Amino acid sequence: MRIGVDLVTGKSRHLTSWKTEDDPSAGPYVLRVAPNGYPQLFETQNLDSKSRFGPWNGATFKGMPDFGGNSIQFIFNDTGRYFGYNLVNSPQASRMRLKPDGDIEYLNWINLTQSWNAFSTATNDNCASYSICGPYGVCNIDNTPACSCLDGFEPRNAEDWRRADWSSGCQRIEPLACGNENGYGDSFPNITGVKFPDTNVSWYNQSMTLAECEVACKRNCLCMAYANSDITNGGSGCLLWFSDLVDIRLDDETQQLYIRMPASELTSPTAREHGSNKKKQTIIIVVSTLLGSILILALYLAWRKNKRSHKTILGRVPARNEKCANESGKEDKELSSYSLSIIANSTNNFSLNNKLGEGGFGSVYKGVLEDRQEIAVKRLSETSTQGQDEFKNEVKFIAKLQHRNLVKLIGYCIQEKERMLIYEYMAKKSLDSFIFGTYRSSTLDWPHRFHIIHGIARGLLYLHHDSRLNIIHRDLKASNILLDKDWNPKISDFGLARRFSGHETEVNTTRVVGTYGYIPPEYALHGLFSVKSDVYSFGVLVLEIVCGKKNQGFSHEEHNHTLIGHAWRLYNEGKSLELMSSSLGASCVESQVLRSIHIGLLCVQHHAEDRPTMLSVVLMLGNENALPPPKQPAFFTEEEMPDFGCISSGPTLDSVDEITITRLQAR
Structure with missing residues (x-):
């Protein structure tokens, strides 16, 4: 038996623990081969990373149990990556087991006692907890x-x-x-x-x-x-x-x-x-600050008592004359509710000098809280196209999603007619301000663009596969990708996001919403959306990052194709490199550019079933294996684009967050 993943079919073979020693139903622990990056094994607990084994060093995975001299094998190529072992003593029966408590053990069958004997167990201590000490x-x-x-x-x-x-x-x-x-x-x-x-x-x-x-x-x-x-x-x-x-x-x-x-x-x-050395330094620090810590704690408690009149945890009673509260009344300790006065003070009363941008939903302002934390405040206008349900939808989803490539929601405010979302501040703002136009595009070289493509793919993989909610974003576009000071991309704006269950393949909606130029044909024409809808949007975004031009309204002197059609034409002529923005000439890595275009075209294929999953996309971005040829994409020419009656194509209002009614449709 081999544990691993088939890169052609996407099928995964993994170990799952029993719920208890007497209950063979699926437990919370899973041991699987990591699908992306250099090969390693992960054990997850309720989909969260618990521990990591590896990486593969040609002989073994670090941290795995002793296999009693049996040869460990790991095979990874264009079609899959698999882990297994061969018995030195072939008549002897042995097995590897993931126990209900999460421990991994290797067992041998003892004929004399007619029982399984635990030969070795994977090391399980505090340092085995995944990333317990954080980066570096x-x-x-x-x-x-x-x-x-x-x-x-x-x-x-x-x-x-x-x-x-x-x-x-x-x-x-x-x-x-x-x-x-x-x-x-x-x-x-x-x-x-x-x-x-x-x-x-x-x-x-x-x-x-x-x-x-x-x-x-x-x-x-x-x-x-x-x-x-x-x-x-x-x-x-x-x-x-x-x-x-x-x-x-x-x-x-x-x-x-x-x-x-x-x-x-x-x-x-x-x-x-x-x-x-660090141990000695830490001891000195602890001893020297012990008395000071007591004083700091007392001051902190006094400050918190005074602060409570301005900032409340969701579900608690707000300060007098303040109405920032969750209308459901349910407590969510992961988010903070801020008063209007706190937000107004932090943004200099929503000064124009603090304004970061504006869209159909309203305006975004930069603010600084009393503890000097920089924030971005998304203030919805009274005429915002994002309704109350979409506002609650965004709060609900982002509060439960934690990933380095998703924007972090710090809190919110609902007071009288005001509705605001408070995010971490992104120093470099949105991706579209860098890739579209000639002035700032030169500051974003190819290594950074390729890093951004990787990050967006990892964020989508988390939403579709690894998060505890399983989310379809439905409005992935350049303006919804924010960049921090280190050029790390963060997917934002979850107002249109929808949760799906593992058994669902497609969901049908009576109202099409999203952004013109990023919507796949099955959604635009039939109201069907799935994870492959996000894959299509990602493919469009990849081509835009490479080209520096928007898919919407793209024009070329020789034809009337969309950006997607232009990329497809160049691919068939063996001239894909001509799609690249001229600003990338000095910094580009040709093999990476060509691979990115190829992956982009695979993602925008007309039929959803032909498009790869984000798991496959991350794998394709992380290696140099041969890629399958893409089929003709959707919306090849401008004439193929449907007339979106509910979607504005104006200069500022790119998406309309209409309330959707969804129903499951059997496939």
């Missing part, structure tokens, strides 16, 4: 506290770390120099004795040498670390990390990991020595 944190089970930062890093939130909350992780003490001197302003000191970080966002090439791997990482400012991918035969292959390094723990690993650091970081002690 290292977990050492022998230390107290267990978490410390890598050399050259410091806690992102020192106060949280003193409370043993390490989830915020660590940040660099000195900024990177990448971007100067073609990226060679940074150094790559190596560390050993650690389990390699999560390879979910990684790139690999099994035929490259370590020297070639170093050059590839140095030339890409988004590359945070590199290493050999295979420890057999003295080490070979190349593995590059393109996101924050998470889920690192102390281990007896001898394989070297090279981390991008400022040039000033010329030396790097081993993780073991580092952990010991």
Whole structure:
């Protein structure tokens, strides 16, 4: 038996725990092969990552139980990735089991006793908890506290770390120099004795040498670390990390990991020595601040008591004369309700100088709360096309979704006729302000665009597959992709989002809503939407990111095709590279550009069943395997575009959040 995923059919084979020892129905724990990035195994609990095994190093997965000398195999190619093992002593029966408590054990059958004997169990301690120390944190089970930062890093939130909350992780003490001197302003000191970080966002090439791997990482400012991918035969292959390094723990690993650091970081002690030093530093900090903490706590409680008249948790009684409350009266401790006076003060009474943008829903303002946190306030106008139901819909969904590529909702305000959503502030605003037009497009080079494409894909994969709700966004477009200060994309605006169940393949609606140019044909013409609707929108967005032109209203002097049709025509003529924006000429990686266009065309194919899932898209973006040829896309020419009576094509109002009535339709 093999555990893994078939990349052709999308079928997954995994282990699921029993609910209890006496109840064989499906329990909360699942062990599966990660579908994207460099191969590794994940154990989830109620769909949340519990622990990670790996990555695959050519011989084994770190943290897996001892298989008693049996040879472990992992096969990954264009058609799938599978994990299994071969018995050395073939007559002997053995099995691997995921227990109801989440432990993984390897068992042998003992003929003498006619029973199964547990030979080994996967290590399960606090450091096995996925990303317990956050980005760039290292977990050492022998230390107290267990978490410390890598050399050259410091806690992102020192106060949280003193409370043993390490989830915020660590940040660099000195900024990177990448971007100067073609990226060679940074150094790559190596560390050993650690389990390699999560390879979910990684790139690999099994035929490259370590020297070639170093050059590839140095030339890409988004590359945070590199290493050999295979420890057999003295080490070979190349593995590059393109996101924050998470889920690192102390281990007896001898394989070297090279981390991008400022040039000033010329030396790097081993993780073991580092952990010991950090332990001493932490003890000094704790002792020196013990008395001060008591005073700070007293002041904090007094401040909270005074603050409570201005800010209330959803479901509690607001301050006098304030009416910011959830009309349902149900408590949701994940969100805060803010008074109108607090929001008005933070935005300088909604000053024009604080205005970030405007749309059919109303305006967005930048604000600064009393604790200096920067926020973006989405203030719905009284004539907003987003109704009360859509407002509640957005609050309900975003409050329950947590992912690095989804915008974070901090709170909301409902007071008299005012309806406002309070988000984390995105320093670089929306994606459309960079990719459309010639002025700012030159500031967004290809490495950043490719990073943004990756991030959007991962966000959609989370919505469709990995979140606890399973969401179809239904309004994915460039203006709904926000960018933080590090160019990380965040999917926003969930006013049209709909939840679906695992058994549903399509849902039928009597009212079509969304944005002209991003809506697939089955939805526009028949009211059918599914996860493949979001895949279509993603494909349009990928082509727009590459081209720098909008699909809606695209024009070309030689034909009347849409942007999709133009991309299809160039693909058939073997001229796909001509689709690329001229501003990307100096920074582009041709193979990545061509692959992105190809994936975009696969996503906009006319029939929904031909389009890949977002799971497949993330896999295709993360490797260099051959891609299937795309079929002719939908809305090939402008004449094919339907007349959306309920959707405005004006310059500011791109989407109408009409209330939809949905019903299940058997397929």
